[in-house]
Amino acid sequence: xxxxxKGPQGLRRGRGARERILSASQQxxxxxxxxxxxxxxxxxxxxxxxxxxYQHFTGKDELVAEYLRRFDPDVMPGVFDRTDLTPRERxxxxxxxxxxxxxxxxxxxCPFIAASVEIPDHRHxxxxxxxxxxxxxxxxxxxxxxxxGATNPEQLGEQLALLxxxxxARNRALNTETFPTAAAIAAVLIDNAIPTPAQR
Amino acid sequence: xxxxxKGPQGLRRGRGARERILSASQQxxxxxxxxxxxxxxxxxxxxxxxxxxYQHFTGKDELVAEYLRRFDPDVMPGVFDRTDLTPRERxxxxxxxxxxxxxxxxxxxCPFIAASVEIPDHRHxxxxxxxxxxxxxxxxxxxxxxxxGATNPEQLGEQLALLxxxxxARNRALNTETFPTAAAIAAVLIDNAIPTPAQR
DNA sequence: GGTTATGTACACCGATCCGTGTTCTTAACA
DNA sequence: TGTTAAGAACACGGATCGGTGTACATAACC
Numbered sequence: 001x002x003x004x005x006k007g008p009q010g011l012r013r014g015r016g017a018r019e020r021i022l023s024a025s026q027q028x029x030x031x032x033x034x035x036x037x038x039x040x041x042x043x044x045x046x047x048x049x050x051x052x053x054y055q056h057f058t059g060k061d062e063l064v065a066e067y068l069r070r071f072d073p074d075v076m077p078g079v080f081d082r083t084d085l086t087p088r089e090r091x092x093x094x095x096x097x098x099x100x101x102x103x104x105x106x107x108x109x110c111p112f113i114a115a116s117v118e119i120p121d122h123r124h125x126x127x128x129x130x131x132x133x134x135x136x137x138x139x140x141x142x143x144x145x146x147x148x149g150a151t152n153p154e155q156l157g158e159q160l161a162l163l164x165x166x167x168x169a170r171n172r173a174l175n176t177e178t179f180p181t182a183a184a185i186a187a188v189l190i191d192n193a194i195p196t197p198a199q200r
Numbered sequence: 201x202x203x204x205x206k207g208p209q210g211l212r213r214g215r216g217a218r219e220r221i222l223s224a225s226q227q228x229x230x231x232x233x234x235x236x237x238x239x240x241x242x243x244x245x246x247x248x249x250x251x252x253x254y255q256h257f258t259g260k261d262e263l264v265a266e267y268l269r270r271f272d273p274d275v276m277p278g279v280f281d282r283t284d285l286t287p288r289e290r291x292x293x294x295x296x297x298x299x300x301x302x303x304x305x306x307x308x309x310c311p312f313i314a315a316s317v318e319i320p321d322h323r324h325x326x327x328x329x330x331x332x333x334x335x336x337x338x339x340x341x342x343x344x345x346x347x348x349g350a351t352n353p354e355q356l357g358e359q360l361a362l363l364x365x366x367x368x369a370r371n372r373a374l375n376t377e378t379f380p381t382a383a384a385i386a387a388v389l390i391d392n393a394i395p396t397p398a399q400r
Numbered sequence: 401g402g403t404t405a406t407g408t409a410c411a412c413c414g415a416t417c418c419g420t421g422t423t424c425t426t427a428a429c430a
Numbered sequence: 431t432g433t434t435a436a437g438a439a440c441a442c443g444g445a446t447c448g449g450t451g452t453a454c455a456t457a458a459c460c
Contacts, residue, residue, distance in 0.1 A: 015457075017407065033320045035235050039448060049408045051450080060448065109317065116373040117309065117317040120233045134373050159385050162378060166366025173316040173334050178362060185359050188392055189385065215427080217437065239418060249438045254419065 087148035095183035268329040287348035295383035
């Protein structure tokens, strides 16, 4: 904080404004929610002039949408790409992934669910991002389910996606880690959906 | 609307202020969300003086909490009390109940999940209501699961509760009715959890 | 060098937010 | 009848909201 002052001659926060804004959004929207985060605070955290923010984004709405779009590249980060696991193990791993580094705090609410609740208007651009993302996750789960040999991969993908969202919502509502519960259900569903259980 | 005017001599909206406020809350908080509903609008819809509202509730926070508490008496309205159904059928009926009268619009988001997302501070009184309600639902499900002869009723109750919340969240996120998917999972879990399937 | 994008600083706007103070009216109740 | 509690009407307050206008500074690129 000392060497980052706005000293008249010193280091400008400089060219990376857009990145700083999106990075601050990620932190603040997650910690406080979208509606509880004002543009003033956001700009302060991002160390960006308010004017600059509105040169990069036409408004808060667009910023929120862009904040969500940035998650797209890492749809379920690294879970589906783990070649060291069998398809079946990958499906189960999706329920352990959310467990973050520090072991005692619970998994935060999925930012897409949060956005869909905080933004009531389902024609808001951000709501489209939510829909796209949720469909993408279900599709990847279905794809992996197909690799695992499920008889009805689409159905299994949809079911597992529902479990993920249920666990996320209940984590928030109850302040308790419920992903293990979801994982247990997933195991049952997966066994039920694959005709020839591998080695058993 | 015609005969309800504030006519100087005519019918006063009169003594039922508190009820009108809570009734308006129920409608507006569901349709617009809590944060998107201002006290001014709420009082206008309730046909209540703003001053009166603040004589019944110390603030919006308390009003929100009371709004949630009013759901408690009807925890899963009528589903658990249907004596015409077997315990097993009652468990399954919980996934059809949310389907409201008009057949084409999707089930609205659970107001408790909505509140837990809209109110980030988990020490807010409303958040306690959310926790209580969610625990109560899981408990009633577990109770019914016990009646149905489940080997681990608490676990089944927790699992079914997760399915309900998952379907509710995805309904909002995807704008698609997903309770049938949850019901299908529930059927599998129930069959899996009850040792002696009745007639089969 | 000069030009042009990028960013800063800061005042400012109307709207809306939650909440209060004040005065008056009416219904219930004794 | 008089008293009291419940409510209405309405202006007002400070805070914050998303968003803008303007003038100035700096970095990059030619």
